[in-house]
Amino acid sequence: MNEYTILEERKDQIHRTGEGALDMACNRESLAGAVSQRACVFCGSRVVLYPIADALHLVHGPIGCAVYTWDIRGALSSGPELHRLSFSTDLQETDVIFGGEKKLEAALDELIDRHSPKAAFVYSTCIVGIIGDDLEAVCRKMSEKKGIPVLPVMSEGFKGSKREGYLAACKAMFKLVGTEETSDISPLSVNILGDFNLAGEIWIIREYFRKMGVEVVANITGDGRVKDIGRSHGAALNLVQCSGATLDLAKMMKEEYGTPFMRVSYLGIEDMADSLYQVADFFKDVDPDIVKRTEDLVRDELSKLMPELARMRKDLEGKKVAMYVGGSFKAFSLLKAFRHLGMKVVMVGSQTGTKEDYAELERISDPGTILVDDANPLELSAFIKEKDVDIFVGGVKERPIAFKMGVGFCDHNHERKEALEGFVGMLNFAREIHASAMSPVWNFVPRRAKKQI
Amino acid sequence: MTTKSKNYTSTTNACKLCTPLGASLAFRGVEGSVPFLHGSQGCATYMRRYVISHFREPVDIASSALGEKHAVYGGGPNLKKGILNVMKKYEPKIVGVATTCLTETIGDDVPMYLNEFHKEFGDLDLPDIVQVSTPSYNGTHMDGWHGAVRSMVEQLCTEKAENDGHVNILPNLVSCEDVRHLFDICEDFGLKATILPDISETLDGPALEDYMKIPVGGTPVEEIKKMSGAAATIELGRCVPTKSGGTSLEERFGVTNHRIGLPMGIRECDKLFETLETISGKEMPARYQRERGRLIDAYVDGHKYIFGKRAVVYGEEDLVTGLCAFLAEIGVDVILAGSGAKKKGMAEAITAVTEGVGRTTPEIHEGVDFHDIAERAGGLKPDLLIGHSKGYRYAKAWNIPLIRVGFPVHDRFGGQRIPTLGYKGTQYLFDLIVNAMLEKKQADNPVGYGYM
Ligand code: SF4
Ligand code: SF4
Numbered sequence: 001m002n003e004y005t006i007l008e009e010r011k012d013q014i015h016r017t018g019e020g021a022l023d024m025a026c027n028r029e030s031l032a033g034a035v036s037q038r039a040c041v042f043c044g045s046r047v048v049l050y051p052i053a054d055a056l057h058l059v060h061g062p063i064g065c066a067v068y069t070w071d072i073r074g075a076l077s078s079g080p081e082l083h084r085l086s087f088s089t090d091l092q093e094t095d096v097i098f099g100g101e102k103k104l105e106a107a108l109d110e111l112i113d114r115h116s117p118k119a120a121f122v123y124s125t126c127i128v129g130i131i132g133d134d135l136e137a138v139c140r141k142m143s144e145k146k147g148i149p150v151l152p153v154m155s156e157g158f159k160g161s162k163r164e165g166y167l168a169a170c171k172a173m174f175k176l177v178g179t180e181e182t183s184d185i186s187p188l189s190v191n192i193l194g195d196f197n198l199a200g201e202i203w204i205i206r207e208y209f210r211k212m213g214v215e216v217v218a219n220i221t222g223d224g225r226v227k228d229i230g231r232s233h234g235a236a237l238n239l240v241q242c243s244g245a246t247l248d249l250a251k252m253m254k255e256e257y258g259t260p261f262m263r264v265s266y267l268g269i270e271d272m273a274d275s276l277y278q279v280a281d282f283f284k285d286v287d288p289d290i291v292k293r294t295e296d297l298v299r300d301e302l303s304k305l306m307p308e309l310a311r312m313r314k315d316l317e318g319k320k321v322a323m324y325v326g327g328s329f330k331a332f333s334l335l336k337a338f339r340h341l342g343m344k345v346v347m348v349g350s351q352t353g354t355k356e357d358y359a360e361l362e363r364i365s366d367p368g369t370i371l372v373d374d375a376n377p378l379e380l381s382a383f384i385k386e387k388d389v390d391i392f393v394g395g396v397k398e399r400p401i402a403f404k405m406g407v408g409f410c411d412h413n414h415e416r417k418e419a420l421e422g423f424v425g426m427l428n429f430a431r432e433i434h435a436s437a438m439s440p441v442w443n444f445v446p447r448r449a450k451k452q453i
Numbered sequence: 454m455t456t457k458s459k460n461y462t463s464t465t466n467a468c469k470l471c472t473p474l475g476a477s478l479a480f481r482g483v484e485g486s487v488p489f490l491h492g493s494q495g496c497a498t499y500m501r502r503y504v505i506s507h508f509r510e511p512v513d514i515a516s517s518a519l520g521e522k523h524a525v526y527g528g529g530p531n532l533k534k535g536i537l538n539v540m541k542k543y544e545p546k547i548v549g550v551a552t553t554c555l556t557e558t559i560g561d562d563v564p565m566y567l568n569e570f571h572k573e574f575g576d577l578d579l580p581d582i583v584q585v586s587t588p589s590y591n592g593t594h595m596d597g598w599h600g601a602v603r604s605m606v607e608q609l610c611t612e613k614a615e616n617d618g619h620v621n622i623l624p625n626l627v628s629c630e631d632v633r634h635l636f637d638i639c640e641d642f643g644l645k646a647t648i649l650p651d652i653s654e655t656l657d658g659p660a661l662e663d664y665m666k667i668p669v670g671g672t673p674v675e676e677i678k679k680m681s682g683a684a685a686t687i688e689l690g691r692c693v694p695t696k697s698g699g700t701s702l703e704e705r706f707g708v709t710n711h712r713i714g715l716p717m718g719i720r721e722c723d724k725l726f727e728t729l730e731t732i733s734g735k736e737m738p739a740r741y742q743r744e745r746g747r748l749i750d751a752y753v754d755g756h757k758y759i760f761g762k763r764a765v766v767y768g769e770e771d772l773v774t775g776l777c778a779f780l781a782e783i784g785v786d787v788i789l790a791g792s793g794a795k796k797k798g799m800a801e802a803i804t805a806v807t808e809g810v811g812r813t814t815p816e817i818h819e820g821v822d823f824h825d826i827a828e829r830a831g832g833l834k835p836d837l838l839i840g841h842s843k844g845y846r847y848a849k850a851w852n853i854p855l856i857r858v859g860f861p862v863h864d865r866f867g868g869q870r871i872p873t874l875g876y877k878g879t880q881y882l883f884d885l886i887v888n889a890m891l892e893k894k895q896a897d898n899p900v901g902y903g904y905m
Contacts, residue, residue, distance in 0.1 A: 007542060030494050030516075030518045031538060032515075032516070032531040032534045033515045033518075033534065033536060033539040033542075034515070034518070034538055035513045035514065035515050035516070035539075036494055036516070038494055039495045039498045040494055040495025040496075040499075041495070042495060062471060062590045063470070063471055064471030064473075064496065064499065064500075066464070067467050067470055067471065069499075072502075084846075085465055085466055087463060087464070088467065089463060090463075090464040090467065091554075092591070093588070093590050095590065096558055096588075103462055106462040106463075110461060110462055126492070126524070126555040127554045127555060127558050129524070130555065130558045130559055131558065157495040157496070157555075158495075158520055158521055158523070158555065160520070160521075161494075378543075381663075397498070397501055397502055397505060399505070399509075400509055400510050403509070403660075404510070404511055404658075405661070405662075405664050406662075444660075446660055446661055446662035447663070
């Protein structure tokens with residue numbers, strides 16, 4: 001690899017499985033000039049809260065922050081769709097000079113009257129942190145005036161990375177928890193945390209729980225409703241998915257209401273089934289039949305899925321995969337899912353992995369796998385080349401890198417439009433991978449065309 | 454002219470993007486250049502993501518990745534470190550530094566930092582560094598675009614070059630395909646063109662064997678330095694700021710600046726070709742005469758399908774103006790023209806380009822968002838919407854076609870290749886509009902015509 005590709009300061013954020021002890025430097029500020037693929041605190045908050053569909057989401061700041069997050073993630077709602085609009089205070093020079101509180105207040109006044117939301121989230125951006133608007137005071141005042149919760153989200157972009165944004169979002173949501181009646185909730189009940197209902201995924205998962213006889217009290221936050229979050233403390237169990245975007249909320253609820261939580265994943269066959277079994281196990285003392293119901297469900301789903309997977313596996317066997325994801329928890333599931341397809345994962349990267357995450361990745365990945373934290377385009381392209389990758393899994397910013405180099409791609413981030421969760425999601429996932437890897441177009445890309453000669 | 458129909462405080466579904474995004478796009482169109490945003494990491498990442506969805510090309514925008522302490526103590530050190538890292542990794546010929554809201558608000562003095570940078574690292578082989586001030590609370594992405602173009606002209610072209618007869622073209626924010634077309638036109642006139650910026654390859658490049666750190670193509674820095682020696686400058690856009698790249702070359706080096714509208718529609722295209730005739734001393738090449746003739750022929754063949762249709766047009770001020778010029782010619786009534794930009798003279802420009810041809814005077818709204826546009830336009834019962842992808846949800850709600858042009862087009866494929874300029878681009882748009890109307894008619898008709 002070109003030595004210039006990796007900056008000295010980034011060397012301890014890259015590791016090869018099996019080559020020496022793992023001591024990954026992570027959760028570090030992105031390096032200036034390194035063209036990080038990471039976003040900001042605001043982005044973290046926005047991702048988490050955005051799918052609450054009956055709340056108003058007002059971005060307090062200049063226009064860009066709001067525009068770039070306008071309905072980019074396709075979190076679906078079964079009812080209201082307020083979340084799909086982009087609201088902003090669009091700060092102007094005078095606001096920057098004289099402060100934006102008045103404008104914020106007027107904007108809230110106007111928008112709450114226009115849309116009658118069940119709550120309002122007000123996101124702070126970099127500039128607001130600098131001009132020092134008292135968001136909390138304005139929100140308090142407007143809560144009283146409008147009779148709905150108006151919640152400040154302290155998400156100034158420069159105050160850390162996405163992770164801090166998750167925490168800010170959880171803090172804001174936690175203020176809603178415990179505000180509604182819970183007496184009619186079943187003892188077999190859960191909250192779904194950390195799923196964003198991309199392409200309707202939460203509906204797939206809810207259906208599994210319905211079949212198992214488990215009530216879902218609140219979706220947090222995909223297809224979310226303010227009222228459900230208000231009564232979510234009445235659920236018997238919190239299920240926290242993936243990257244831990246909502247892990248902080250689960251911790252707060254445990255502390256305050258004693259709600260236990262468990263980490264789950266709905267991606268891939270193994271993790272999906274395992275998650276359902278864990279839930280069944282949790283409730284088996286209350287309802288012993290649940291275990292049987294769950295087994296039936298899984299068997300049923302797998303019998304539909306397996307023959308199709310086997311067909312695709314024939315084509316995909318031995319192909320090489322690289323992935324770059326937001327949260328590393330997702331990478332665990334994907335790694336296993338790829339094994340089911342007979343594929344070999346040769347690089348795993350994440351924007352926000354922790355030391356423990358990378359240790360786990362090192363444990364489950366094959367020797368020689370490249371692990372990387374907070375990568376950038378030049379590194380990613382160098383790894384793709386070095387490992388001669390066939391398929392790359394990532395997000396919008398990674399896609400053109402892969403395509404430019406003639407490598408198949410699967411969009412597995414918040415912008416995906418195909419449901420990839422659950423058993424049916426595994427099938428969709430396999431189909432997408434298959435469609436990309438097996439396309440004849442690769443015969444023509446310069447990198448491959450040359451090889452065939 | 455009307456501005457906002459009601460004065461809302463809040464913005465809902467903005468019809469503009471932020472200033473540094475425009476600057477980054479313009480910087481992307483220079484050979485060997487890396488756009489660099491001085492601010493926190495989020496802005497650069499968001500903009501990359503946004504730009505990529507339109508162009509489907511790698512778009513590396515560096516950031517000084519300011520954190521909390523830099524926001525308090527100033528971003529100078531990170532700016533310098535960032536540029537050094539970019540130099541190490543990308544080996545750029547030029548770095549285009551644009552500020553963001555954050556660094557403008559904390560009052561970072563970028564020219565001073567860059568001065569210090571040159572002193573501290575003068576012994577290294579430094580790239581050219583151009584900087585532009587782009588606070589978003591003061592404008593839109595178009596201000597960023599024009600600002601970056603002007604900064605490049607002023608900061609790179611500082612000496613009078615010998616007149617070599619070439620022509621400068623400042624094309625405005627148009628598609629990659631449009632830039633390629635402009636090159637072809639100039640070539641057919643026997644003119645060598647310096648087009649600044651030239652995104653034709655840098656944002657729409659071929660498949661490659663290897664990842665290019667910086668995409669091939671773009672206006673060579675050497676050529677920018679020689680813009681002072683051009684026979685003339687053609688600046689496209691009737692809403693370009695009074696002080697622009699073109700006026701700067703005119704003032705400083707006496708390079709005649711021809712400011713004309715975006716060549717859309719017969720009359721505005723004719724202006725471009727007349728200007729080129731003047732500059733080159735040659736007649737319009739035959740192929741363009743034929744293109745023009747074919748376009749008029751198509752106008753005639755298709756006129757009945759679209760006459761009197763009511764259109765809402767929105768987007769960048771100059772694109773909207775160009776579209777109005779074109780639509781007026783074909784009998785489509787623009788009932789509302791909207792832009793997120795303010796005080797760019799769009800109303801005057803539209804009046805000028807539709808005068809004597811347009812059947813109606815459109816409502817013209819500056820500084821509007823989609824909520825404003827929808828509130829007005831909903832009652833006006835439009836038959837079609839013309840603009841970028843962001844109008845989709847309104848088109849869907851009103852059950853009318855959306856003709857996608859401009860930036861961003863991220864719910865369709867090939868946004869970077871949509872032709873809009875010249876007789877050829879106009880032809881493409883014309884066909885698109887007629888077919889959209891035919892399709893609508895077919896879809897709404899219970900029988901369905903199979904023969905038109
Ligand atoms: S802070 Fe300013 S520059 Fe950054 S995204 Fe927001 S509007 Fe754009
Ligand atoms: S201004 Fe701050 S909050 Fe907005 S996108 Fe940029 S980094 Fe994020």
